[in-house]
Amino acid sequence: MSSNKAALEGIRVIDMTRVLAGPIGAQILGDLGADVIKVERPGVGDDGRVYGLAEVKGKDGVNVRQAGFFAAANRNKRSITLNHSKPEGQEILRKLVQGADVLIENYKVGDLKRFGLDYESLKAINPRLVYCSVTGFGQTGPMAARPGYDGLFQATGGMMAVTGIPDGQPGAGPLKAGPSLVDFITGHNVAISVLAALQHRNQTGEGQHIDIALLDSSVAMVSHIMQDYLLSGVVPPRLGNGGNGGGPADLIHTKDGMLYLTAGGDEHWRRLTVLMGQPELYQDPRFDENYKRGKLNRVELIDIVNAWSRNFTSEELQAKFDEVSIPAARYNELPEVWEDPQVQHRGLRVTTPHPWSETGTVDLIASPLANMSESPATIRRAPPLLGEHSAEVLSELGYDEARITELQDAKII
Structure with a gap:
């Protein structure tokens, strides 16, 4: 763990979001050192607490x-419970806001x-x-009042249109990506926009309102494929596992x-034909242009490569590619990801201390920002229990023990 000062030390974030996109954005800020206070519904909490196929096992029946x-999506956060529909809950939230730098919410418009x-x-x-x-x-427009989840935006933003088995092949049709990619990218856009707004505040002294929509992220993440369409007006085909x-x-x-x-590059293709012992393919009229190799005659070419590659083990073939600097990587099932030597490196x-887990720890996925030389992202707290820090945070706001007990009895917290 780095001893360097965290980039966002001294920044307080109120996280009033649930499920994935908003919590991911707040978590990134927490990884970078912000004090993130997650505000959850009493007795219920974030819907994401019960989403998924596995859970952290608690000790002693907890x-x-x-x-x-x-x-x-919720490490490096303190959890408080708060019923903001009640005046007492609103008062607590306003006190939090007085000393906060950022508030993130994902309630309906x-x-x-x-x-x-x-x-x-x-x-x-x-x-x-x-x-x-x-x-x-988004906050305005004819669909602003609609609720929305990741899969909807993979469908409506174009992601599914360019993902899946090509037409004419068995199983042809669009496919949703396995992970909730629109949520994940939207969460990063939340963090980026907040960081930009904090810098604007440093320059002007002014806060601002940020309107982040999953729809916007879903269209933008189609990226160069969508840009190809805008430039040409031609709808690109689905390519299955083919590169773009x-x-x-x-x-x-x-x-x-x-x-x-x-x-895909001409020089990589030339090296591959030599490695395969079939240098004549480099000038073969079926494959002598990138577009022919990647689009027109892609299936035919991959069949030729497969006929050659099946003669080697994955380790042998990777070594051959590495020797001549042809980009390639082993396909890993999820357990194999964690056996990959570079992933381990x-x-x-x-492995993060977790006082309430059965083993005393929980394994989490590292932040991709952990290798900043001066202010790396770190994991300092395991995901919190529901309301674990309510008394702690209210005490910081000036509430004494008796008042905190009254608020608990009244189900305000």
Whole structure:
């Protein structure tokens, strides 16, 4: 763990988000050193606490209610419970806002305004507040009131249109990506926008309202494929496992597994033909242009490569590719990811102390920002129990033990 000062030390974030996109954004800020206070519903908490196929097992019969969704997006946070529909809860939240730098929420458009907790209301308390609203379709427009989840936006933003088995092949059709990629990318956009707003505040002294929509992220993440469409007006085909920049780029089979090969550039293709002992393919009119290799004759070319690659084990073939600098990587099932020597070298599995887990620890996925030389992201806290820090945070706000007990009895916290 680095002893360097965290980049966001001294920044306080109020996280009023649930499930994945908003919590991911707040977690990134927490990884970078911010004090993130997660505000959850009393007795219920974040919906993500029960999403997923596995959960952290508690010790001594404690149900920690930390399923995969929650554990992936809520480390480095303190959890308080708060009923903000009650005046006493609103008072607590306003006190939090007075000393906060950032508030992130993902309620339906207009929900928090009913309780005087919208940006304009809280701006009057703290003009320096950066207030980020995360919704499916944005704060305005004909669909603003609709709820939205990741799969909807993979479908409507174009991601599924370019993902899946090509037409004419068995099983042809669009496919949703396995992970909730739109949520994940939206969470990063939340963090980026908040960091930019904090820098703007440093320059001007002004806070601002940020409107982040999963729809916007879903369209943007189609990236160069969508840009190709905008430039050409031609709808690109689904390519299955094929690369988008040329060919050959695809999964190829070995004696004992698969590798992903990317030899899309002309020089990589030339080296591959020599390695295969078939240099004549380099000038073959079927494959002498990138577009032919990657699009027109892609299936035919991959069949030729597979006929050759099946003669070697994955380890043997990787060594051959490495020797001539052809980009390739082994296909890993999830257990094999953690056996990969480079994954281990990068420390991507982080065993974190967890006082309520059965083993006393929990394994988490490292932040991709952990290798900043002066202010790396760190994991300092395991995901919290529901309301674990309510008394602690209220005490910091000036509430004494008797008042905290009254608020608990009244189910305000």
